[in-house]
Amino acid sequence: MASGARHAEPPARPADALGRLIEALRRLPGVGVKSAQRMAYHLLQHDRDGALQLAHALDEAVHQVRHCERCHTFTEQPVCTTCLDPLRDARQLCVIETPADQAAVERTGSYKGLYFVLMGKLSPLDGIGAHDIGLPVLLERVGDGTVQEVIVATNFTAEGEVTAHVIAQALQKAGVRVTRLARGVPIGSELEYVDLGTIAHALVDRR
Amino acid sequence: MASGARHAEPPARPADALGRLIEALRRLPGVGVKSAQRMAYHLLQHDRDGALQLAHALDEAVHQVRHCERCHTFTEQPVCTTCLDPLRDARQLCVIETPADQAAVERTGSYKGLYFVLMGKLSPLDGIGAHDIGLPVLLERVGDGTVQEVIVATNFTAEGEVTAHVIAQALQKAGVRVTRLARGVPIGSELEYVDLGTIAHALVDRR
Secondary structure (H helix, E strand, O other), X not given: OHHHHHHHOOOOOOOOHHHHHHHHHOOOOOOOHHHHHHHHHHXXXXXXXXXXXXXXXXXXXXXHOEEOOOOOOEEOOOXXXXXXXXOOEEEEEEEEOOHHHHHHHHHHOOOOEEEEEOOOOOEHHHOEOOOOOXXXXXXXXXXXXXXXEXXXXXXXXXXXXXXXXXXHHHHHHHOOEEEEOOOOOOOOOOHHHOOHHHHHHHHHOOO | OXXXXXXXXXXXXXXXXXXXXXXXXXXXXXXXHHHHHHHHHHHHHHOHHHHHHHHHHHHHHHHHOEEOOOOOOEEOOOXXXXXXXXXXXXXXXXXXXXXXXXXXXHHHOOOOEEEEEOOOXXXXXXXXXXXXXXXXXXXXXXXXXXXXXXXXXXXOOHHHHHHHHHHHHHHHHHOOEEEEOOOOOOOOOOHHHOXXXXXXXXXXXXX
């Protein structure tokens, strides 16, 4: 047990500024020690302006970016511009996992309702439960009488499907229509190369 | 030409802190717009401490890390600890491309001489010439009478080989021995899977 405790100790803080920079870069998702080294060397050798710009942008974002009080997406105001837009249809609420997903839906130009951003997905193994994705807030919002349809647009991954299922169940009592994005064959694809699960779903949901 | 000039204009600076953070993250090598988005969302959602730590580490490194006056590697002192080490053999000088390569040689534990770090490689197409890799400084250093052997350990890539060739030619008049790392079959590999150029070199350099 003693050796286990020793293993759990954090590594000593590097004594030099370059080592500390490499260590800090490793906290970025998808960046291992080799990439962090390469990034640090590149910034110090070729792009010190970029390094200072990044330092400033990080500092600024941490202190200014917060969550929209209504939809939970990132914003610098108490309420984001989408939620404040009087031209959007407040009767429709699209529930999505991340701001990146929201941006993808926005780019289609075919949705004029509002959003609720979970900022994650249910993942009990990582300790992410209903409270962490704002489910109580969503229920309260849907219960205010304005929302008539909730479009659940979580990802079609295992965790996204579970999240969609839990949300749909929780909303059953609220008396609103709950829909899910259609599953089917992507535009431009040949059936031969589409996976079987997708074709099966497209068959079931044919219209 | 007018449209060409318009294309060359930098994109407008994003109006929000999140957009500026994503833009700044894209200056890291190997980071595209999707990765930058993912990094920004991750830091703001899950690791604001890490973001502040990175901002501080960048700032600190930019202001404290400079180049060693003797070997050009990154250091916070005028001269790096390796160059100051009295136990190292000043008669041998290993010329390498980057501090990462230097670290790799150091980890072998089988080299006790000093280093000269080019901080790059000759690349005329990118405008990197002999002056940028410190060739004049290297020649001056080798001419001081202490150095007896220069081990050229640039990478075995096209640009690394050209760099090695140019360095060897420039050092010819200095009256020192110029050697190159041996090319050959890597430890643990089976000949069947080794590329032909490597086997050919290993045959020529057999001993």
